Amino acid sequence: MTVVSTSSTNEGPLTPVLTANWADDRSWTLASYAAQGGYQALDKALGMSPDEVITAVKDSGLRGRGGAGFPTGMKWSFIPQDNPNPKYLVVNADESEPGTCKDIPLMMASPHTLVEGVIISSYAIRANRAFIYVRGEVLHVIRRLQAAVAEAYAAGHLGTNIHGSGYDLDLVVHAGAGAYICGEETALLDSLEGRRGQPRLRPPFPAVAGLYASPTVINNAESIASVPSIIENGADWFAGMGTEKSNGFGIFSLSGHVTRPGQYEAPLGITLRQLLDLAGGVREGHELKFWTPGGSSTPLFTAEHLDVPLDFESVGAAGSMLGTRALQIFDETVCVVRAVLRWTEFYKHESCGKCTPCREGTWWLVQVLGRLEKGQGSAEDLDLLLDQCDNILGRAFCALGDGATSPITSSIKYFRDEYLAHLEQGGCPFDPAKSSLFEEVLA
């Protein structure tokens, strides 16, 4: 059950908080952000003790918005304050999971929301250095972040003795260089240390030995951007939205064959049916065939899942994961084998090569899937694929390998006949031109 609002007015299915100022004139500037109350939460936080800030975030029920859903405040409380090393905050803004497109528009439209969140969060964990690790392939977003950080320094929100509190913080915007794996938190740390981005063995966890082997909190950009609103409005306010165990709001990203694709900020627990109603439905004259609830690494859903509440527990119980709320919508014109092959080629390309199941397994998957897509091979190849997935899932070094199996196993579960149709017809039975947005025959 989702939120039952008892308020008299104005509470619809959408709850713009992070997105509320995106249409404001020059919303990315400090002047615009401050005019709508920006950096007041920072003042409030600096009037609290660091532990009180951690408690507020714990009580809010905020869970990681990068996909894993780990409680943010609990992560912060794992930082051993008796460790003599410096503490670090690292923001994961490497948004690269296929279908995921929420952090990039947030940082483009309102970089100060993230910067304010960084300062409050760093204060809470007693870090004097913070980093925003942003993927390199988003030039204008990086410009806006750089400018926001410069403005924040000039205004005294960053640097020494912030707002006269005695608290110091330096923040660096760090551009990556093109590697999906760097969204994995320990690979990100290696990358931030100037190395190849390959995941680390855990334990030790980053909270104990992260950046430079020092206590480190790594949070997704949307998680950190949610912190100022929690401090400003209170933990109860945040916890009052969403479902019992999945509190608060999140940005839901609709893309693909939907009438009005885009960003829809709503309490966790909203359904795809509700979101599609708001977005004008599946593109005219077509019907929903399959969709991802949280990016390509989350098992596919179909029309039978339209009413699954999009919260961590309900999506998990229905056999997938909430992930990053990246709702990629595919209508009946799309060949699921083509879609899954392309994602699998992506995982093969992005496998960092550190562990054998992922490095070799993703190559095997592409070979077998590619053959099936061409209508070659045999029905036994489906069992071979599932066996390969079984040898990757849970045996890879990090979640990339697990994610690579999700579209394959879920598509075979729901669309086995479509795979077999490729074999029966000796090729793909779909016309790719029908799923594109324009009249164009493939060359």
Next chain:
Amino acid sequence: MIDETTYAELREIAARYPQARSGLLPMLHLVQSAEGRVTPEGIQACAEVLGLTEAEVSGVATFYTMYKRRPVGDYLVGVCTNTLCAVMGGDAIFERLKDHLEVGNDETTADGRITLEHIECNAACDYAPVMMINWEFVDNQTPQSAVELVDDLRSGVERHSTRGPRLCTWRQAERVLAGFNDGLADEGPSAGAASLAGLSIAQENDWRAPSAGRGASAGERIETEEGQ
């Protein structure tokens, strides 16, 4: 060749971090800006500044797809062919551009203006099919609009990102990625139409998040649920 100015900037990047090696990724972006690709001289300069071996620097440079070992054109044109953009038309756009420019993937036109490559998901799926020119967003493309865009760029006609400034050259872009701001942050809109889709509906209907200070709201909700 890496001149003294670039050496000084490489040291400046390294000095931003508690441990200098953290600067290596932005330093390699600066090398690309200065040299047009990651050159042996650039690798040597990074190694020298950081006290690493050239092999250690090469090992990093070869891991990341944004670092190029062959010269890149003035405009690096990336067409997203990850699943969603591909089915929405990205495959057709990429095929058309290969034909039109007479180059294959990761190849540069003879005039040195355009390097074409297919790219992975660039976090703009609500604007599919998406292209990136020097890592600036070019949203909602068709084969026709893509051809017009690259033709304009080749002939020197000024073009803008759909959500950003006038398109600069790849080497200028790489300098920004190295952390040297070009002052263009204030160009372009706050957001494109798709980014505002939900906000627009909420504003039309006057839907808002609950107001603050309603500490009782959580309790009220639970009570309602229990009553069901």
